[in-house]
Amino acid sequence: AQSVTQPDIHITVSEGASLELRCNYSYGATPYLFWYVQSPGQGLQLLLKYFSGDTLVQGIKGFEAEFKRSQSSFNLRKPSVHWSDAAEYFCAVGARDSGGGADGLTFGKGTHLIIQP
Amino acid sequence: DVKVTQSSRYLVKRTGEKVFLECVQDMDHENMFWYRQDPGLGLRLIYFSYDVKMKEKGDIPEGYSVSREKKERFSLILESASTNQTSMYLCASSSIWADTQYFGPGTRLTVL
Numbered sequence: 252a253q254s255v256t257q258p259d260i261h262i263t264v265s266e267g268a269s270l271e272l273r274c275n276y277s278y279g280a281t282p283y284l285f286w287y288v289q290s291p292g293q294g295l296q297l298l299l300k301y302f303s304g305d306t307l308v309q310g311i312k313g314f315e316a317e318f319k320r321s322q323s324s325f326n327l328r329k330p331s332v333h334w335s336d337a338a339e340y341f342c343a344v345g346a347r348d349s350g351g352g353a354d355g356l357t358f359g360k361g362t363h364l365i366i367q368p
Numbered sequence: 369d370v371k372v373t374q375s376s377r378y379l380v381k382r383t384g385e386k387v388f389l390e391c392v393q394d395m396d397h398e399n400m401f402w403y404r405q406d407p408g409l410g411l412r413l414i415y416f417s418y419d420v421k422m423k424e425k426g427d428i429p430e431g432y433s434v435s436r437e438k439k440e441r442f443s444l445i446l447e448s449a450s451t452n453q454t455s456m457y458l459c460a461s462s463s464i465w466a467d468t469q470y471f472g473p474g475t476r477l478t479v480l
Binding site for chain 2: 285293295296343358360
């Protein structure tokens with residue numbers, strides 16, 4: 252069974268500083284990987300996803316993530332954060348052999364991002 | 369844009385009541401999912417469905433059931449609500465050819 256670890260429960264970053272959120276996964280083969288963001292009281296919005304190909308993927312709102320097979324990681328990055336980036340961020344893994352995601356995603360427990368002025 | 373809607377944003381019920389949470393998607397997606405979200409635990413899959421009248425248990429199905437009579441609608445049922453089912457419930461959908469799941473805004477259920 253797959254699993255996802257987000258080692259940081261909370262991260263505080265100054266506005267304008269760079270950001271990296273960590274995600275490690277456990278899966279027997281190459282997985283589908285996702286980052287979602289959740290603003291307070293809202294549902295989850297997809298930031299970016301990795302299925303195959305280029306290991307550096309670009310997403311919305313200036314985010315990017317890099318898939319590193321050797322480290323089983325899919326870390327999320329942003330060069331300069333804005334106060335509006337304050338939210339909960341979830342990394343998720345989907346099984347490739349499910350034939351279309353029908354088995355659901357496995358989520359990490361989330362990282363709460365706080366932006367200092 | 370994909371739109372997933374959930375019938376209520378906030379719901380308060382009493383212990384022992386039967387509770388229905390409704391989810392509707394407008395993109396003709398085959399797959400639909402119900403998750404619950406709790407602080408410190410992230411999202412956990414309750415049930416999913418890959419076709420009308422089909423359902424599969426997720427990681428935490430105990431105390432829940434589901435119904436999918438139409439492709440666009442997926443209902444989560446709490447047969448006899450208990451206080452430990454107080455949570456945020458999120459519905460999602462995806463097409464059969466893509467693993468990207470699209471989420472609704474969530475229903476925050478409180479069971480007193």
